[in-house]
Amino acid sequence: MAIARLHPGLSRPPAPTGGVVPPSHDITDRLVAQLQQTPNPRLREVMIALARHLHQFAIEIELTPQEWEVGIEFLTATGQLSNADRQEFILLSDVLGLSSLVEQIDDRDRRSTESTVLGPFYREHSPRRQAGATIFERPSGTPTRYSGRVLDLDGDPIAGATVDVWQNGADRLYAAQDPSAPPANLRGVFTTDDAGRYCFVGVRPVDYPVPTDGPVGTLLKATSRSEWRAAHIHAIVRADGYRPVTTHLFDDASDHLDSDVVFGVKDSLIKRFIRHETDEGYSVEHDFVLERLL
Amino acid sequence: MAIARLHPGLSRPPAPTGGVVPPSHDITDRLVAQLQQTPNPRLREVMIALARHLHQFAIEIELTPQEWEVGIEFLTATGQLSNADRQEFILLSDVLGLSSLVEQIDDRDRRSTESTVLGPFYREHSPRRQAGATIFERPSGTPTRYSGRVLDLDGDPIAGATVDVWQNGADRLYAAQDPSAPPANLRGVFTTDDAGRYCFVGVRPVDYPVPTDGPVGTLLKATSRSEWRAAHIHAIVRADGYRPVTTHLFDDASDHLDSDVVFGVKDSLIKRFIRHETDEGYSVEHDFVLERLL
Numbered sequence: 001m002a003i004a005r006l007h008p009g010l011s012r013p014p015a016p017t018g019g020v021v022p023p024s025h026d027i028t029d030r031l032v033a034q035l036q037q038t039p040n041p042r043l044r045e046v047m048i049a050l051a052r053h054l055h056q057f058a059i060e061i062e063l064t065p066q067e068w069e070v071g072i073e074f075l076t077a078t079g080q081l082s083n084a085d086r087q088e089f090i091l092l093s094d095v096l097g098l099s100s101l102v103e104q105i106d107d108r109d110r111r112s113t114e115s116t117v118l119g120p121f122y123r124e125h126s127p128r129r130q131a132g133a134t135i136f137e138r139p140s141g142t143p144t145r146y147s148g149r150v151l152d153l154d155g156d157p158i159a160g161a162t163v164d165v166w167q168n169g170a171d172r173l174y175a176a177q178d179p180s181a182p183p184a185n186l187r188g189v190f191t192t193d194d195a196g197r198y199c200f201v202g203v204r205p206v207d208y209p210v211p212t213d214g215p216v217g218t219l220l221k222a223t224s225r226s227e228w229r230a231a232h233i234h235a236i237v238r239a240d241g242y243r244p245v246t247t248h249l250f251d252d253a254s255d256h257l258d259s260d261v262v263f264g265v266k267d268s269l270i271k272r273f274i275r276h277e278t279d280e281g282y283s284v285e286h287d288f289v290l291e292r293l294l
Numbered sequence: 295m296a297i298a299r300l301h302p303g304l305s306r307p308p309a310p311t312g313g314v315v316p317p318s319h320d321i322t323d324r325l326v327a328q329l330q331q332t333p334n335p336r337l338r339e340v341m342i343a344l345a346r347h348l349h350q351f352a353i354e355i356e357l358t359p360q361e362w363e364v365g366i367e368f369l370t371a372t373g374q375l376s377n378a379d380r381q382e383f384i385l386l387s388d389v390l391g392l393s394s395l396v397e398q399i400d401d402r403d404r405r406s407t408e409s410t411v412l413g414p415f416y417r418e419h420s421p422r423r424q425a426g427a428t429i430f431e432r433p434s435g436t437p438t439r440y441s442g443r444v445l446d447l448d449g450d451p452i453a454g455a456t457v458d459v460w461q462n463g464a465d466r467l468y469a470a471q472d473p474s475a476p477p478a479n480l481r482g483v484f485t486t487d488d489a490g491r492y493c494f495v496g497v498r499p500v501d502y503p504v505p506t507d508g509p510v511g512t513l514l515k516a517t518s519r520s521e522w523r524a525a526h527i528h529a530i531v532r533a534d535g536y537r538p539v540t541t542h543l544f545d546d547a548s549d550h551l552d553s554d555v556v557f558g559v560k561d562s563l564i565k566r567f568i569r570h571e572t573d574e575g576y577s578v579e580h581d582f583v584l585e586r587l588l
Binding site for chain 2: 100
């Protein structure tokens with residue numbers, strides 16, 4: 001008792017014995033009270049939900065100062081590794097399922113082609129190419145013809161829609177990852193004709209691991225998770241007056257459809273690739289469906 | 295119905311009309327199932343709690359892809375601004391109350407001096423200085439004598455304890471923020487004598503804003519929050535065989551004790567600074583209390 005009198009700070013009530021930490025609610029309440037002053041109502045809602053979940057997470061697991069330091073170092077390294085050619089935070093969001101979840105939330109009222117994650121390798125301003133052209137600018141894998149239509153919800157063709165595609169080569173790399181590749185290799189933007197048709201020649205998709213030489217790779221290893229993505233080609237389909245869709249087409253021969261590291265696979269996006277009888281190569285057909293903007 | 299037959303992907307059940315997004319639970323469940331394979335039990339527990347809170351946060355606020363992009367950019371910029379002299383992620387954790395919360399969780403069984411946040415300006419290897427020495431190496435504010443003892447829980451002195459202190463000057467800056475300052479300005483490590491006493495001369499603390507020229511400043515402005523910290527001096531007190539404590543002493547004359555941006559203020563750490571009658575300056579006394587390591 002002597003020490004408690006000398007040091008008022010020591011006269012706190014005895015520490016709880018269980019995992020409950022009562023004083024922490026005080027910090028949460030004080031932060032939320034401050035956030036209630038946020039002028040923008042949406043930002044207010046987002047920040048208050050973030051504050052509650054962040055604090056509840058820390059309380060639930062009884063996060064230690066040492067673990068917190070490791071977390072700060074992890075997040076800092078994730079930001080520092082990101083640059084124009086690599087986005088480690090998107091990759092982190094991808095492997096934590098957040099990117100797929102955000103797409104799924106956005107899709108909740110969608111009746112068009114299902115969307116899936118953008119991924120970290122999309123680059124704007126891919127070259128516009130002629131219908132039927134190749135997207136590879138050097139040998140990059142087994143040539144594969146992609147074709148189909150862009151349709152509205154009634155099944156009517158949409159002329160002048162753009163199909164912005166990108167994929168990795170048989171060496172598993174996207175152009176954005178490979179300084180020796182032509183910058184626009186395996187990328188291109190195609191425009192649909194009056195019948196809504198698009199057509200181009202890419203390569204057969206191959207499974208590939210996400211980059212594992214950064215913090216996200218360390219996390220995947222520490223959690224004994226697969227680093228593989230199921231073989232796919234990316235597309236963003238846009239048309240004036242329609243809601244754009246960011247999606248993939250998956251190869252049904254992939255070994256990783258059930259364990260895709262970013263949770264991107266959806267049944268409606270899995271396609272059979274047909275072997276050509278007359279020459280080396282494959283072809284696949286897919287119609288994309290867009291819905292009108294409200 | 296025609297379009298549904300043409301496009302199997304469209305035969306999904308109708309989208310829910312409310313804010314509930316059933317398919318998303320699937321992603322959470324799949325991620326948690328993968329994380330169950332994590333060999334280290336503590337990492338497993340932390341990651342599963344993180345996955346659940348992260349996903350629940352996104353579902354609760356119906357996070358949009360556009361907002362998600364803003365979040366990714368924010369986190370990336372926060373990492374990229376961090377370097378040896380600035381840690382924007384610690385600052386983010388501080389203003390979100392997480393740093394204080396982690397300290398409070400760690401303190402739940404503590405009977406010693408209360409702890410508070412480390413903050414982003416601590417630097418290891420401050421110079422060891424003689425008892426009674428100044429920690430400022432150029433004029434840095436109103437000289438103030440800090441003295442007291444380091445005691446154990448029984449009130450007995452601890453000899454040879456170290457008191458590692460750092461503070462900002464009257465110009466509001468820490469040495470770590472000011473390239474023109476002597477690197478060890480307003481920093482020093484003192485060792486207690488046989489009576490457990492420490493003593494040094496610093497400056498009277500002044501309120502200061504956290505750095506607002508980065509992403510954290512943008513967030514504070516957008517949420518209409520104060521950027522001020524209540525005037526304080528930092529200390530880490532260590533002794534062999536005792537649990538170290540990272541804490542502050544706050545100046546009871548501060549205008550920001552109730553609105554400290556990092557939620558660091560605790561009643562037991564607020565001190566009255568006494569004006570010297572004979573010369574310019576102040577003095578303050580404080581005994582730090584450590585508990586034995588188990």
